Amino acid sequence: MAPERTPKKGKPRARTSSRKKSEARRPGEQLDDAILRSKPELSALEVAAETGITIDQTRRLWRALGFPEFVGEKAYTTADVEAVATLMGFVDAGAVDFDMAVNLTRGVGQTMARLADWEVSTLVHRVEELESGDEATGSRIGSALRLINEVNPPFEDLLIYAWRRHLAAAVGRIEAMGAKDEDLHTIDVTVGFADLVSFTALSNTLDREEIGDLVEVFESRCQDVVARYAGRIIKSLGDSVLFVTGGAEDGIAVAEGIINVIGRDAKMPDVRLGLASGPVIQRLGDIFGPPVNMAARLTQVARRNRLIVDQNTADLLPPAEWESRRLPARPVRGFGLVEPVAVRRR
Template identity: 65%
Template sequence: MKESDSGPDGVEGLERAILGEEPVFNAAEVAAETGITVDQARRLWRALGFPEHGAATAFNKADTDAVRIVSGLVESGLIDFDLAVTLTRAVGQTMARLADWETTALLHRVEEMSTEEDDGGHSGRVTSAMRMLEEFSAPFEKLLVYVWRRHLAASVARIEALGANEEDLHTTQLSVGFADIVSFTALSNQIGEDRIGDLVELFESRCSDVVAAQRGRVIKSIGDSVLFVNDDPIRAYDTAEGIINVIGRDPRMPDVRLGLATGSVVMRLGDVFGPPVNMAARLTAVARRNRIIIDARTAELLPDDEFETRRLPARPVRGFGLVEPLAVRRH
């Protein structure tokens, strides 16, 4: 590590500014402080997505407080330890992506600040990052709690509205959509790294806006594709059509293909699983550029007086055998 990268004014100083404390405990001491075993402490730490530190002093008081909160929930009987690990993993994975996203989004502004202060070097960026943290962290933490509460309320309402049966609250009927950029691999080899990053960000943000406008939910985005769900097949179609309008019809953006499938899915850990998910993804390989392809179940649910469907030649679809997909458009 270079000298400029360490010390109170370097990366270590920046890390301390974020965490707010110096490390004072090792794993065994965290376990002793919180009343759990070392193995349990390590399981929670791994669930958060962090590497183990062996016997090294790597944990601070905030770490022990967090473990104490989780162990308190287990001791109360509200949840068992396995469920605690599951919830901890969900928090870890979500926050890891958020932290990366936040850092990437703010990096350009930090560099602008260091240039404005006539110091665009490493030390200038660290100083600007420190100032950004001081002014940004507190309001952003409040925003995090607010957004989490809003999404929690929406999730609970969604489960009730979907009418999940009492025997399996994780299973429900949904229309699943898969939007895929055409020839993304070839495209990424043709344009620069900065441009491909901007393109993916614009693709994801436009898709997310369309999905939200149709009261759907983005489940995940994987660079060149977005998986979304909606409890209403008409709204799912409108989402697909909207994505084509804001992506495929924009001459500055690549073409897209959309697949829609409807059926029973399992909702777990913020993700969805089941045949409709796989079918929607497979259908994108069948769709023409800037077209929507649907499965038979979705076609049955779309009103004949609003939509026109056309059966395409049967073809083998991996995992489903011979399938007759349908092209669809509004009258």
Template identity: 70%
Template structure:
């Protein structure tokens, strides 16, 4: 694809010409050049110096964001953090979307609807998808915002620190992923990871949990209580580990207080859940003592395993668990 093709696609997506440099954006938005560059970096883009790389919409976006700061809704540092959250989220979404649509562009060019070039098919696809997908983004954001507000309350956030809450953290890990990825093609590795992540996400959502992050061969999630976390872990084993076409998995669960910030979670339970997967056998669940104490004894059978050193935690007694 030529540079002209790239420009055509960019203009089609942005809907505007790149007519302003960073200094002009800053001047028209009423901010300093340093603040403009800080916001642009937070979105995840490199600086452009004196190059005309910005549109009128870029100016409007900066002005709106700074307007919320001037109105006292939050300070500039918070604005940068929110901008970084949006940038990181949208960057991954855009990569995911483009990866999915590449196949559709190739299909269009191989069909009777071919335009003669992939750029032509891409432009037509963008034109057809832009408005409905933008509406979908706004709808999904509102739904997740509502769910996040409710979740902050139901997870038991204390009044002194709304970021801190008690949860059970789960870590699902594909067994032998490195060796497996060396044995199969890159396309098959990608398909495997996508299937693993999607199946885990479906199970986690079904049991009222939330995916925090996917790391290719592993998924980190949180659940509102230990029983839901166990049901989630068992569900992941059922749809991944017990499928003959999929690799085996290991699950670690740990409970306690975590800090929820910028869409991520931090705290000892997060690290311990990840460490416990190294203890678990194939298609088995290993939990910590805190999680074991939260499971009703009339529903679950737990068995303490020999203490062993766990990096960052000293000697730990992992607990094997199963339903009665």
């Protein structure tokens, strides 16, 4: 019996500590309640019992969503129980196995975490505007609650709409980009990498708001150009963007567009671009393979506001419309000596 009593002695202290912290954050709890629409009142063991899964499965799903584990704490809501029950419903039906369900959950967690940070950082500015204007409530919490009530319901509808549109587009891309019959994860694409020149040195001369504005302009302009040519941004890293297109000509059009809207803007840093073509593996919203690495390496040897491509990309261009010129061989990390190619329309 002693082993059971020892944890019980420790739990009240942990809850007391959590209660003191909650009291210190009580204004924030109003926002939590407004967003979650229910209060945490269940432990992980209770969630497992309610849904019929093991405690280890509960913890795997929670970690996959991107949250730390809560041992013995009342950290879960009835909505969490409903979400687990829904997920396990199509696992039990045989649509996917549990490991696949965890992977899907991880994708949702990573995507929603970034979207939530994006939404909050955007709305923070609106809260400041409300509190400094005629519609001030007397506290930031008041304005934040008002925004949540006005923005969240229609925004949730927008999320479902956008997810369906992107799901349809993703399914279409598998066929349009030539997914291999033996492996639907493998597609033939042109991979592009755009990199801002001397971003680290420049960021040391800017304040945090200026850096944020610079990154936002860079990413949004790149997104607009990539979308225009039916491409897709795979990920952005602040000073660089990785994108794919279905063909070499579209890839070059995107690269030239990025140079025009970034490199030709005197208020923006210069940019370098590299393109490489070939089969890549799709996993968890990312892509992997030699073309990805080659495109990234080519940006390191490209000149400012210039595009260079690999030989595979040059070979995909119609000779009657494009001319190519091999550049001097240079060492490229991971590939040895490589002859980049410069291309231009005839």
